[in-house]
Amino acid sequence: MAKKNTLPYIILGLLSKSELSGYAIRTAFENEIGEFWQAKHSQIYPELKKMLAADLVTFRTEIVGEKLEKKLYSLTAKGTTVLADWIQSPTDDLPVSHDEFALKLYFVSSQADPIIATMMTKQLSNHQQNLSHLKARQRLLFSTATAIKTNYGHYLILRRAINRETDYVDWLKTELAEQQKFNRQG
């Protein structure tokens, strides 16, 4: 996880689609990429500075209204190359999906513990909510074939997120059913 410094590559990727301010990069993490990575503005601004020094990005300043200065970053030639190299490099390390809920279950050793059903029911509701949100996004963004064609990467990872959440929900339902069966049989 940490330590491979993925953030600069994500920033490069975002900038390859369009010129963006630090603030706009920050808000991008509220969309689908936020399902796979997140960063706060306090990490983004210093990172942009480092990337500027490394000649991966440039910026131009735009005035919004009377005096508010907005820095619009874009890729340099070097940045474009570095991004392409990253995308083409192998992604061999499987992600360790930090899952606090799964860990908690691991430490509830007894199948008879009623807390399992309580925990699972709550978690089911959480994931169902996220799934509804993602499906609404899909309807909103990708109801036409053209939308899919012009934004294929976005389409792919939205489907990935939907798959992931659907699977989590299904797993919880299966295990809950097994719990209920166990409790009936005693």
Added chain:
Amino acid sequence: MAKKNTLPYIILGLLSKSELSGYAIRTAFENEIGEFWQAKHSQIYPELKKMLAADLVTFRTEIVGEKLEKKLYSLTAKGTTVLADWIQSPTDDLPVSHDEFALKLYFVSSQADPIIATMMTKQLSNHQQNLSHLKARQRLLFSTATAIKTNYGHYLILRRAINRETDYVDWLKTELAEQQKFNRQG
């Protein structure tokens, strides 16, 4: 994610099952819990020291062979309470499953880019390998009803990991099929 300091709770959870050395805690991350969390020994030893100071754990020293000293940690009453509180506390923050591969796909905007199929084929092989490994573990550890009953938490998260990997494999297969269809139709 980080920053909620989950590690001490995992350590408490492991120690609730049996007395363990720092080294044994480290090796536990090579089993199923490693699918959901990981830590190096350089983080574990200092953490145990902090937990000792916080009266969450105690240890006794065992001599292995002639002089090698092994510290066997176990829970204090306080540690037991803190663990139970953690397990019962809500797990409302959905995990941001860091997925570098999904991010890379997001930045390959064009459906026509042949790199997509190459990347997906490689990734499919990675996940299939992990899935085989997990299924072998299931056969090894949970082929009897008794095994499931006496180690239910372990059984649950192994199934969770298998579900997760199965879903990833299925998603990749689906998207690869769509890619091939797209390429034929041009």
Added chain:
DNA sequence: TACGTCATGTAAATAGTTACATGATTGG
């Protein structure tokens, strides 16, 4: 006797979060 594993630690660096700080713009 050499190699892999068991065993325990510390130090230095980086990644990421939380908190501190400031000010302009837009829309109701």
Added chain:
DNA sequence: CCAATCATGTAACTATTTACATGACGTA
């Protein structure tokens, strides 16, 4: 005019990784 959002930054802290360091044990 007030609140939400746009916009940019820094400081302090914590979590995590990589690297440094040492030594005993078991076995082939």
